[in-house]
Amino acid sequence: MELLPYYAPLIPLLAASILSPFTKALREYKRILNLSLVITVASHIISLLLVIMPHGLLWISRRPVLVTSFLRTTFLSSLYVDYISVFFICLALGLGILVALYSMHILKEDDAPELYYSLLNLVMASLFLLFTVGDLISLFASWELMSITLYALIFLRRSEPLSLEAGTKYLIMSATSSAFIIYAISLTYGSTGHLDFIGVQRALSYEGDLSMVYLAVIFFTVAFGFKAAVVPFHTWAPDVYQETIDPITAFLSGIASKAGIYALLRIYFLIFPLPGLDVFISFLAAITMTLGNITALLQKNLKRLFAYSSISHIGYILVGIAVGTPYGILGALFHALNHALMKPLVFFCTGELRRGYESVSLDKLEGFGRVSHELAFATSIGLLSLAGIPGLNGFISKFILIAAAFGSGLAWLAIVAIINSAISVAYYLRVLQVMFRKPKVEMTARALPSSALFPILCLTLLCIAIGLVPSPFVEWLSEAVKNSLGRAPLIISP
Amino acid sequence: MSEGLAPLLQIVLVPIILAPITYYSSKKMGIKSGYIAFIALLYSSILMSWIALSYATTGRPIIEEYNWAPVAGLYFGLRADGLSIPVALIILLLSTATAIYSMSYMEHKSGTGMYFALYLLYAAGMTGTVLATNLIQFYLFWELMLVPSYFLIAEWGYGDRERVSFKYFIYTHIGALSLLAGILATYAFTGTFSIYELSYKASMIPPEVLRWILVAMCIGFFVKMAVVPLHTWLPDAHAEAPTPISVLLSGVMIECGVYAMTRIVISPFYRFFTSFSTALTMLAVATMFYGGMMALVQSDIKRLLAYSSISQMGYMLFGMSVATYYGIMGAIYHILSHACAKGLLFACAGAIMHQTEGKRDIRTLGGLAQRMPVTAILFTVGVFSLAGVPTLAGFISEFMIFLGGFEGAETTEKVAIVIIAVLCAALTTAYGLWALRRVFFGPLKPELSEVKEASLLMLIPMSFLAVLSFLFGIYPKIPLTFLDPWARSAIP
Numbered sequence A: 001m002e003l004l005p006y007y008a009p010l011i012p013l014l015a016a017s018i019l020s021p022f023t024k025a026l027r028e029y030k031r032i033l034n035l036s037l038v039i040t041v042a043s044h045i046i047s048l049l050l051v052i053m054p055h056g057l058l059w060i061s062r063r064p065v066l067v068t069s070f071l072r073t074t075f076l077s078s079l080y081v082d083y084i085s086v087f088f089i090c091l092a093l094g095l096g097i098l099v100a101l102y103s104m105h106i107l108k109e110d111d112a113p114e115l116y117y118s119l120l121n122l123v124m125a126s127l128f129l130l131f132t133v134g135d136l137i138s139l140f141a142s143w144e145l146m147s148i149t150l151y152a153l154i155f156l157r158r159s160e161p162l163s164l165e166a167g168t169k170y171l172i173m174s175a176t177s178s179a180f181i182i183y184a185i186s187l188t189y190g191s192t193g194h195l196d197f198i199g200v201q202r203a204l205s206y207e208g209d210l211s212m213v214y215l216a217v218i219f220f221t222v223a224f225g226f227k228a229a230v231v232p233f234h235t236w237a238p239d240v241y242q243e244t245i246d247p248i249t250a251f252l253s254g255i256a257s258k259a260g261i262y263a264l265l266r267i268y269f270l271i272f273p274l275p276g277l278d279v280f281i282s283f284l285a286a287i288t289m290t291l292g293n294i295t296a297l298l299q300k301n302l303k304r305l306f307a308y309s310s311i312s313h314i315g316y317i318l319v320g321i322a323v324g325t326p327y328g329i330l331g332a333l334f335h336a337l338n339h340a341l342m343k344p345l346v347f348f349c350t351g352e353l354r355r356g357y358e359s360v361s362l363d364k365l366e367g368f369g370r371v372s373h374e375l376a377f378a379t380s381i382g383l384l385s386l387a388g389i390p391g392l393n394g395f396i397s398k399f400i401l402i403a404a405a406f407g408s409g410l411a412w413l414a415i416v417a418i419i420n421s422a423i424s425v426a427y428y429l430r431v432l433q434v435m436f437r438k439p440k441v442e443m444t445a446r447a448l449p450s451s452a453l454f455p456i457l458c459l460t461l462l463c464i465a466i467g468l469v470p471s472p473f474v475e476w477l478s479e480a481v482k483n484s485l486g487r488a489p490l491i492i493s494p
Numbered sequence B: 001m002s003e004g005l006a007p008l009l010q011i012v013l014v015p016i017i018l019a020p021i022t023y024y025s026s027k028k029m030g031i032k033s034g035y036i037a038f039i040a041l042l043y044s045s046i047l048m049s050w051i052a053l054s055y056a057t058t059g060r061p062i063i064e065e066y067n068w069a070p071v072a073g074l075y076f077g078l079r080a081d082g083l084s085i086p087v088a089l090i091i092l093l094l095s096t097a098t099a100i101y102s103m104s105y106m107e108h109k110s111g112t113g114m115y116f117a118l119y120l121l122y123a124a125g126m127t128g129t130v131l132a133t134n135l136i137q138f139y140l141f142w143e144l145m146l147v148p149s150y151f152l153i154a155e156w157g158y159g160d161r162e163r164v165s166f167k168y169f170i171y172t173h174i175g176a177l178s179l180l181a182g183i184l185a186t187y188a189f190t191g192t193f194s195i196y197e198l199s200y201k202a203s204m205i206p207p208e209v210l211r212w213i214l215v216a217m218c219i220g221f222f223v224k225m226a227v228v229p230l231h232t233w234l235p236d237a238h239a240e241a242p243t244p245i246s247v248l249l250s251g252v253m254i255e256c257g258v259y260a261m262t263r264i265v266i267s268p269f270y271r272f273f274t275s276f277s278t279a280l281t282m283l284a285v286a287t288m289f290y291g292g293m294m295a296l297v298q299s300d301i302k303r304l305l306a307y308s309s310i311s312q313m314g315y316m317l318f319g320m321s322v323a324t325y326y327g328i329m330g331a332i333y334h335i336l337s338h339a340c341a342k343g344l345l346f347a348c349a350g351a352i353m354h355q356t357e358g359k360r361d362i363r364t365l366g367g368l369a370q371r372m373p374v375t376a377i378l379f380t381v382g383v384f385s386l387a388g389v390p391t392l393a394g395f396i397s398e399f400m401i402f403l404g405g406f407e408g409a410e411t412t413e414k415v416a417i418v419i420i421a422v423l424c425a426a427l428t429t430a431y432g433l434w435a436l437r438r439v440f441f442g443p444l445k446p447e448l449s450e451v452k453e454a455s456l457l458m459l460i461p462m463s464f465l466a467v468l469s470f471l472f473g474i475y476p477k478i479p480l481t482f483l484d485p486w487a488r489s490a491i492p
Helices: A010-026 A031-054 A056-059 A083-103 A113-131 A136-154 A161-192 A198-205 A209-226 A236-243 A247-273 A277-299 A302-323 A326-357 A372-386 A393-407 A411-436 A449-467 A472-483 B006-058 B084-105 B112-131 B135-144 B146-156 B161-190 B198-204 B207-225 B233-240 B243-266 B270-296 B301-322 B327-356 B373-387 B393-407 B412-440 B457-474 B479-491
Strands: A065-067 A079-081 A491-492 B064-071 B073-079
Touching: A010 A031, A010 A113, A010 A277, A056 B233, A056 B373, A079 A083, A079 A113, A079 B146, A079 B301, A083 A113, A083 A326, A083 B064, A113 A136, A113 A247, A136 A161, A136 A247, A136 B393, A136 B479, A161 A198, A161 A209, A161 A236, A161 A302, A198 A247, A198 B135, A198 B198, A198 B412, A209 A247, A209 A277, A209 B198, A236 A302, A236 B064, A247 A302, A247 A326, A277 A302, A277 A411, A302 A326, A302 A393, A302 A411, A326 A372, A326 A393, A326 A449, A326 A472, A326 B373, A372 A393, A372 A411, A393 A411, A393 A449, A393 B161, A411 B146, A411 B161, B006 B064, B006 B073, B006 B084, B006 B112, B006 B479, B073 B084, B073 B112, B073 B233, B084 B112, B084 B161, B084 B327, B084 B457, B084 B479, B112 B135, B112 B243, B135 B146, B135 B161, B146 B161, B146 B243, B146 B412, B161 B198, B161 B207, B207 B270, B207 B301, B233 B301, B243 B270, B243 B301, B270 B301, B270 B412, B301 B327, B327 B393, B327 B457, B327 B479, B373 B412, B373 B457, B393 B412, B393 B457, B457 B479
Parallel strands: A065 A491
Antiparallel strands: A065 A079, B064 B073
16 A cells, blocks of 8 residues: 555556547547546546655655666666655646646547547656656656657647648657657666666766766757757747647646656756756756747747747746755746746636637737736736736746855856846736737627636636745745755665 | 734735725726725825824834745735834825825726726835835835836826836836846845845945945836936836826835835945945936926926926935935935925826816916916925925925035035035926916916816815925924934934
């Protein structure tokens, strides 16, 4: 029973496999959709309960738990679970539920809802694995599973040419990044003789020549930075974010990019705790923020604008990783959480705009805020939070990140982040102005269906609540960072 | 003062909590929802006066602290002492008076519920800025006064309001971010966000870093104060904002910059600050001169008042930058007198616009004293107060500012600067009296013959401000009860 939570990934996996054949039998679209949703939400909730259930070892020992494999070979297939894993799993599951709900009214009859929901479960299972595995080969396997499932989701409406182009772009970039991972893994194995996280870490401490290892770290950064949309590996993101259906865009920017962040955290702080990486990461952070923000200034399409804003926010998260102190990582995790609330919020809103006004182009949306009040309120909260206006969640984490950068001597990076904040306000504000401008053509109010209202309301309230009362979240996260990094894991063998 | 009552928290929170209620009640009550805003602000003002009385009798500052995010070093504190009480009180009084004024002003406009909701948030933001005890909370309220005022200008403003409000937001926000950089750098060296711990931790910051920190913070405050050359947002924003908001923008919001500068830069870093003194004095004189000259050539009445505000901010900066006991106290006193006088003048301009169906070009006005005698008298009071006529508040504050200037002038160059500054004050009289003459006196323009006196809802708050101007002019002891002990303890 002690290890039960570690088998939680099996639940979404099971749901994914039974969903399609079971619901097919219902024949009627509406009923298929409803049953798929119920199964998906149930599988998410059960796994969420299993994960946050007070399972002895992790909570009591207050340090990472390493479960060695049943097969005692060199290719250890082990599990490595710490507070950070639990944090990312909860984030993914919680958002997964909202995405599943929101997809309800976005899907059309020929989108095959049972397949869609089955894929959602599968991608959740792959994320689950990714956040718990303890060796590089399993990491690669779960990473690939996630990439390919996401590809299928992005490609959902393959009849639309632009969607096809975006999907292809994603596929090619994704395959390239996989090649980088494989290469990096072989470099790591070649120079350390180990594949499990702890083994590599221990081997590094008495390794003489580290040049191959540094090369491996750079390759890993390229590969995982691709998923997180770190500049210069970001080129797929705006196209894909713009063309896929909105729940998937929300999923990509809210969760999938955080998977990249998780992997980078593992690479930098667990597997390869090498000196000198901070210079490299802070450079990446600076160009990611700046390029994302400056390009976003030029966008007219709302989804593309938010895609570039996503890129810049990944840059802010990288600031925390570059700082590398517990305070900085706390900031990075907290910003990952906040970004995973704000970005899905605005993407859900753009989904509703697309449904209501048949366009997400800024000039076609003039004045919608004057008629659709709920939507305008939620979008404003999302925008102000992204802009880092105090009182909303985005500010608190951005503030921690910049304070951490100042505190650890990376003042130049902190100043770059502040300048970027200033730039970003310009385009968020432009959207706000367009929203409330007097419309040139008559705008009609659009009511939100409950499957849209609930996720949007949830995220809006969370943004405000975390902004006003951040202490429980900050405290838990700082506890999590303290109990995860730099502590020797508790090793158990089943 | 009992612990459970938390009067300071109520002062800030009651308007914030009532903001959404005001919005929803407007669907039933229409313009009358303004009374909810008025009552909320009146309640806060009464609490603040009560706190002022209790401070005046006991002489002990009132402090409240709450946990917010202790891990990140954040807590939520409010403090009323000799410096913050008068400033917070004038903010609340002006907002309360303007709330009544708004009801008449917003009569025929749409979206009044949203207007009053934003209005309450705006007022709460300014009050919170003044009462804040730590820099992050200060920053939070500093931005809280920006966001609602942006929406107020963008939605109910005049002219090219979209561009103007955008400019206002971007300028002020960039200033705020510069301030944030200063705050976080301070934290990196001292490990505290508390404004009150800064004074004895100031020595932990190496001087060459401290210089840049102060520059970053001052840029933030100077943008808000519209010190030349960071002033360009102000004439646009103040002229195009809806008039009650102009009253608050000019009357108290930009003064928050003066308060913040005194509280965060001068008081903790006094010794270091004095090394900037001469440079800032010159900047102040430039601001006074530029604002006054520009006001002289304006034909738009609100733009004239906006430039006059820039010039008045120059006075305050001058008082602060000479960094003497009288100078700083005069600058803070000038917050009070300028809030009453400029608030009154903008309110008069709004009344004129309201009664003449939007005429704001001085060339189209004239002889209005025959039709709007009470407004004319009130406008005269405002102009006289700004010009420093004795028995009005402006006289006391300008007297103290220039007295402080001479007090700190050890060299002939410094004396020369102070003399130039005093001469700049003549400009105030010039543009004030000339505007008064062009608007209210001379022959009545024929198209203005149907104009009536403004409604009581406008005249009552305006008269209240005029009474305050006289009160602070005749009984300077009232504000000085608070300012004097503070200035004695804060300025060595």
